[in-house]
Amino acid sequence: MLASGIDLNARANVELVTVYEISKILSSSLDLSKTLREALNVLAHHLDFRRGMIVLVEEDGETLTLQAAVGLSAAEWMGGRYQAGEGIIGRVFSSGTPMVIPDISNEPLFLNRTGSVDEARGETIGFVGVPIRGGSETLGVLSIDRAAGLNGGFGNDVRLLSMVANLVGQSVALRRVVSDEHERLLTQSKRVRRETRTRFKLDNVVGSSRRMQEVFAEVHQVAPSRSTVLLRGESGTGKEVIARAIHELSTRKAGPFIKLNCAALSESLLESELFGHEKGAFTGASGDRKGRFELADGGTLFLDEIGDISPSFQTKLLRVLQEREFERVGGSKSIKVDVRLVCATNRNLEKMVAAGTFRADLYFRINVVSIFLPALRERRDDIPALARHFLERFNRENGRQMVLDAGGEQVMLQCYWPGNVRELENCIERTATMAHQDTIGHDDFPCSVNRCLTQVLHFMKKDDAVSPVLNLPSAEPVAPPPASAAPPMEDTHEVDADVTVAAPARQFGSDKPHGERERLIWAMEQCGWVQAKAARLLNITPRQMGYALQKYNIEVRRF
Incomplete structure (x- = not known):
């Protein structure tokens, strides 16, 4: 009795340790195949069985596929596939109850697909299979086979395997919930990205890229309102097309869409064009003429290149925007209009305000909603x-x-x-x-x-610009000025809200990072953005040139 009691205590301790170790393994990773295989290894160590398998049901609810095993070769693994109700494993799955086969060689229902009988070598091999449950649903089967008579009967094995199967069932169910949620999120993310690419469309505007879809979304958001819109971006990015799209999507689409390029007219002509004039207001004014504000009444007025108007005219325009009324040139009668204003510029208005060349109050009046158009x-x-x-x-x-x-x-x-x-x-x-x-x-x-007009435009020297003959850039760049020379002063033109580009490049002699960056850009522009030529011009290796371009984040232009 004493020995029996010691055996029972030892067995209980083994079961406790086995369940504890398996629970830690199953909660350690989301890799199901890995955790199931390690759980079987723990079982094999503590129960001393020959083979162990875990089969799980597939999405069709009928097919059972081997997910993890110990003691099987690669060829034997291929036999681990069953249908519900087929063989002992299929019956355990269908019935949801454990089954014990004391001698698999005498059981006609045992299919021997993994060669258990063949490996018996004259031993009596028993089989134990228990269902794996996740809640009320049967998810698969956990099975082992071992020599009969080892460690007593199979009752203790059924109890321990049932506890392990419950742990496995909870783990499998949790993994499937996580996997389903992951798939749902991926599907939703793909759907959102697909909708984002195609949801927003503008007539006569081509653009499915992420940047343009953001622009389209902003246009759809701002168009129904009465807010003044400022379109920002480099020249040629399509600001007029976007302005027309804003008008067509607004409640004013039945009204007129009137446009005016402010940079194309002198101050006096601009005033007449915007506000109109009375007969006799100036030489040649043979009759009354409506200005663009009047023509746009009830619709949208698009003022392009708003950053190019003079400071004195900025004051006149500000009054119109504040009061919503004006007088024609040479007239004294106030005219009220209902106009939605859309402006556009390729200039850095913030720098102009800081420099005092653009009125801050006008800036805040036109910059109610800004939409930045990306460069191509x-x-x-x-x-x-x-x-x-x-x-x-x-x-x-x-x-x-x-x-x-x-x-x-x-x-x-x-x-x-x-x-x-x-x-x-x-x-x-x-x-x-x-x-x-x-x-x-x-x-x-x-x-x-080598006949690209862009290259001619951006790399032409000043001497070439005044010549009646169009000269393409030479294949060999001119030598740079010495490092000690002062950088030549060149005019600059601003292309968007964030970038000011020198035209053409400037040379410098500073060893500071900013100076080094400009020297690199100067060399690349002199050489038509060919890195090897630029490296020779600066007397460095092409590899050093590549490192330097990467260090200063200089994008290599291709023409």
Whole structure:
């Protein structure tokens, strides 16, 4: 009795340790195959069985597939597939109750798909299978086979395996919940991204990239309101097209859409164009004339290049925006209008306000809602679609059937596009006009023979600009000024709210990081953005040139 009591205590301790270790394993990782295999290894160590298997049901609810095993070879693993109700494992799954086979060699229902009987070698091998449950649902079967008579009868094994199967069932159910939630989130994320790419569309505006979809979303958000909108971005990014889209999506779409480029007129002409004039107000004013504000009454007025108006005219425009009334040139009668104002600029208005060249009160009046239009090089995903759009329009207008091949599309994708969409449209029209075949390829573009007008525009010297002969940039760059020389002063033009670009590049002699960056840019521009030539110009290796460009975050332009 004493020995029996010691055996029972030892067995209880073994079961307790086994369950504890398996519970730690199952909660240690979300890798189900790994944790199930380690759990079987613990069972094999404590129960001394020959083989162990865990089969789980698939989504069809009928097929059981082997998920983890110990003691099986790769060939034997291939046999671990069952149907519900098939063999002993199939019956354990279907009935949801444990089954014990004292001698598998005498059991006709035992399918021996993994070769257990063949490996018996004259021993009497018993089999124990228990269902794996997750709540009220049967998820699979945990089974072992071992020599009969070892460690007593099979009752203790059934009890321990049932406890382990419950732990496995909870773990499997939890993993499936996590996996289902993960799949749901992935599906939802894909759906949201797909909807984001296609939800917002603007007529006559091509753009499926993330940056343009953000612009489209902002346009849809702001269009129904009466707020003044300021469109920011480099020249050629499509500010007028976006302004028209805002009008078409607003409640004023039935009203007029009137536009005016403020940079194209002198101050006196701009005043007359915007406010109109009375008969006899100045020489040539033979009759009354409505200005753009009156013509846009009930609709939208688009003022392009708003940053180019003079300080004195800024005061006049501010009064109109504040009072919503004005007088025609030469008149004294106040005229009230209901106009939605959309402005656009490629200038850095914040710097202009700080410099005193743009009124702060006018800035706050027109900058109620800002929409920043990305440069074409910042949304390269849209370049193929834009190229096809312009080529289709060229075909319609000229009765052609021209297409762009893969080589031609690659040229489009590699270009830096300093002129943005406007430059892309011009390039397509020019190339299509001069192409000799209906397929536009790499060799049809002017840049393939060093005749790119963009290169001429951005790399031309001042002496060339006053010459009546168009000179392309030479293949060999001129030597840079000595490092000690002062940087030549060049005019600058601002292209957006954040960037001021020197035209052309400037040379410098400082060893500070800023000076080094400008020296790199100067060399790259002198060499047509060819790194090897720029490296020779600066007397450094091409590898050092590559490191320097990366260090100062200089994007290599391609033309």
